[in-house]
Amino acid sequence: MKKILLSALLVFSLHAEIVDRIVATVDNQPITSYEIAKVSKEMNLQPNQALNYLIDQKILQEQIKKQGITVDDYDLENAMEKIAKQNGMSLFEFKNVLEQRGEYQKFKKALKEKLLKDKLFAQIVNTNLKITPQDIKNYYQTHKDEFKTFKTVQVTKYVANNPEILKKLQQNTLLNLPNVSMKAEVYSPEDLPKNLLFLFQQTKVGQFTPIINQGTHFITYYISRKDGEEYLPLSSVQNIIAQKIAQQRREQILKEYFSKLKNRADIKIFNN
Template identity: 30%
Template sequence: MYKIFVFLFFSTFLSAELINGVSVVVKGEPITLYDIKEEMSILNVDAAQATDILIRKKLEEAEINERKISVSSSEVYDDIKKIASMNKMSIDEFYDVVRNSNGLTSTELKEKTKEKLLSQKLYASIAYSSLDVPGEEEIKEYYELHKEQFMHPSAFDVVIYSSQNRDALQKKRTTPLYHSDEIRIDEQTLPYDRLPPELLQMLKNTKEKSFTPIFQDTNALYTSFYLKEIQSSKETSYESVKEQIINMIMSQKREQVLGDYFARLRNNADIQIIREVKE
């Protein structure tokens, strides 16, 4: 009798804890207060926006399961390989760029790629007719209205610090007045158009008057760039970004279709708001 009482007590306690942590239930699937706060932190949005995003994700997951949509590991790899090739990089180089610029491991990148491909397949399953590819006039109009998105620096003024001693280089990064004969110093101006993609991405993600992360260069030396100044922006030509613009327009149109679909689905779905997050 005592054992039964203890079991019932802890079962009730654990159930209460679970319910207390749940904020929203979407088609029987819970969204916890922790989920919402984490989404707020990652995306820098308020509680209402984070909740809407997570509800949409739950609806998408339910729709993907109901439609039995899947993505294989080979499809994920092929997509990553294609993007790396478009950027003239090997798979390993692409993983390094993503890790340095976004902090994503290769496993996390694969998971996000899988989510993207699932979303694309879901769109193809939902859309009843294919979207029209934008014409020349629509593409040019988008370019003219969003020119600032296609600006890039003309060059980077840097000081390159390199050494066989990683500890000495790390000390230089944290203590600028530190001097060591083990560290080689070289000042250069690096034209934007001549930089390899990995280094370009690293510099674009570095603030002026600060260091890049330490990496090993082609000579196996530990290296870090101090970004002195970013030279004035340069406008990218229309032809060089035309394909990018087409993809952006098509992506916006797809999202409009999906947004309308899930707005209607949400109105009819079983969604229970248990408690709201206090900001």
């Protein structure tokens, strides 16, 4: 059971000299005044907010340990490679940039902490989340306009090996840029993978889609026109609906889960 030994809120000035001492414990794990000051400064939080944040982090770390969740070098490399691609770089180039800034080890540590938390959150949500076929059907019927689409879409596909070239093209389609290939195409919904179909749905006529990183090259589509109207069948979108429902319920599941953990934790806060 939670034990609070201090009725008044913890208050001290970050500008005063801080003597490092144990301010609180969470299941016998200490939180020091130095940690609180550091988090307050880095995250622009009030001391009490920083203390609450650190209490939550101790509970998170304990759960990660209890559940045996780990992140190895392979996980880190894969995550870093994805981030590198999103920034139009190879993994080698991305690491090199971090090294030159002296931020590689700091970034790697922060990424590992994030991956550990992501794995824990996914485990909690997957364990507590139950989505029935009726849930999916109900969502489809009450959000049917989300699945309204065109019968055909006319686009111009632009491909380049550098995203900056495509950014310039998006700003001025009259530019005659080198190393850009273009092709006019017409698609129906069944011709398109789901991610591209929904991208075309969300992009208005007369606009470009966001630039898509394909690893070795980059693509953007200009939407010329959309014709006709139809609804995607439930069978083709049920996985997407399940993801939407899961995302909606995720925050509530995590909030309830950690609220219970916090209530069960042995939290002690000490006098100054």
